[in-house]
Amino acid sequence: MSLRIVVCAKQVPDTHNIKGDAMKPDGTVNRAALPAIFNPEDLNALELALSLRERFGGKVTVCTMGPPTAVEILRRSLYMGADLGILVTDRRFAGADTLATSYTLACAVRKQGEFDLILCGRQAIDGDTAQVGPQLAEKLDLPQVTYVEDVLDVKDGKVRVRNLIEDGYEIAEAKLPLLMTVVGSANTPRPPGAKRLMRYKKAVTRSELMARHKGRDYEDANVLTEEEERLRSRGLWIHEWNADDIGADLGRIGMAGSPTKVKEIESVVLARREYKQVPPTQDGVNGLIHDMIKEHILS
Numbered sequence: 027m028s029l030r031i032v033v034c035a036k037q038v039p040d041t042h043n044i045k046g047d048a049m050k051p052d053g054t055v056n057r058a059a060l061p062a063i064f065n066p067e068d069l070n071a072l073e074l075a076l077s078l079r080e081r082f083g084g085k086v087t088v089c090t091m092g093p094p095t096a097v098e099i100l101r102r103s104l105y106m107g108a109d110l111g112i113l114v115t116d117r118r119f120a121g122a123d124t125l126a127t128s129y130t131l132a133c134a135v136r137k138q139g140e141f142d143l144i145l146c147g148r149q150a151i152d153g154d155t156a157q158v159g160p161q162l163a164e165k166l167d168l169p170q171v172t173y174v175e176d177v178l179d180v181k182d183g184k185v186r187v188r189n190l191i192e193d194g195y196e197i198a199e200a201k202l203p204l205l206m207t208v209v210g211s212a213n214t215p216r217p218p219g220a221k222r223l224m225r226y227k228k229a230v231t232r233s234e235l236m237a238r239h240k241g242r243d244y245e246d247a248n249v250l251t252e253e254e255e256r257l258r259s260r261g262l263w264i265h266e267w268n269a270d271d272i273g274a275d276l277g278r279i280g281m282a283g284s285p286t287k288v289k290e291i292e293s294v295v296l297a298r299r300e301y302k303q304v305p306p307t308q309d310g311v312n313g314l315i316h317d318m319i320k321e322h323i324l325s
């Protein structure tokens with residue numbers, strides 16, 4: 027069966043390069059101060075989507091909510107092999123917590139049409155909550171499997187996956203349509219294809235097209251429509267949707283829809299101060315239990 031797959035991908039600040047000005051006083055990320063990258067586990071989700079399309083046929087759409095610059099990860103997705111990119115962008119989305127983000131993504135996923143699978147990364151490296159995937163499944167009323175490492179089979183409207191659990195893995199089966207979150211050990215994302223890069227570096231959003239035409243002195247509306255049609259017909263059109271386009275309730279997006287406020291972030295370095303070696307004997311274990319009860323770790 028062919029699969030219509032939507033991958034949700036986030037452009038994130040590269041948290042390996044954090045400096046003092048990384049956060050603004052209001053607790054939101056100062057994105058201008060950090061290089062932006064494709065969230066690593068979203069690349070794994072995209073790779074899984076592309077390999078599923080190779081096995082079963084279908085279409086891979088990548089959707090991101092973010093500032094206009096997030097279009098870069100959509101172009102990168104096209105270079106890797108995605109069929110379509112959707113940029114969900116609007117100043118009114120700024121400051122979204124996971125509730126507002128998953129609501130916005132749910133509106134966008136509904137607008138893009140029918141689907142069989144939604145793939146998210148397990149976690150974004152900036153917010154680090156791992157909540158958006160599961161919340162998106164809830165909002166779309168879908169079953170979900172998290173921490174997916176591999177898709178073993180897709181047959182008769184069901185998917186069989188291997189997903190990580192504490193100390194091991196399990197084989198789970200779920201009905202389509204389904205949302206899965208994908209872990210970093212799932213695969214090695216493919217590099218951008220050279221031919222695709224040459225082709226899709228020309229893919230643009232409407233804002234980019236308008237910026238290209240800025241200041242030209244002729245009937246822009248007609249020229250733009252013609253050029254849009256030409257780009258669409260060649261698969262070089264990246265959809266750009268704002269809050270009105272996706273029919274979002276303005277009270278549920280951005281700051282207005284976000285009960286969580288990040289007041290401060292702190293870099294915590296766990297350093298070993300003192301340790302006690304427990305001998306692998308009955309007395310050793312008894313002593314450990316005794317100490318843990320004394321420290322109120324066990325009761």
Ligand SMILES: Cc1cc2nc3c(=O)[nH]c(=O)nc-3n(C[C@H](O)[C@H](O)[C@H](O)COP(=O)(O)OP(=O)(O)OC[C@H]3O[C@@H](n4cnc5c(N)ncnc54)[C@H](O)[C@@H]3O)c2cc1C
Binds near residue numbers: 035037065091155291
């Ligand atoms: C330091 C810091 C701490 C934060 N703490 C909290 C907090 O405690 N609670 C809270 O509600 N918010 C918090 N936020 C805000 C949070 O980062 C945003 O809500 C963010 O848009 C989604 O949460 P996440 O980054 O944790 O994503 P996760 O839930 O970790 O992301 C999981 C997956 O969801 C998908 N996804 C996530 N965001 C997008 C997107 N914009 N577009 C497309 N796909 C996406 C991706 O596939 C991603 O791999 C915090 C932000 C920062 C910078």
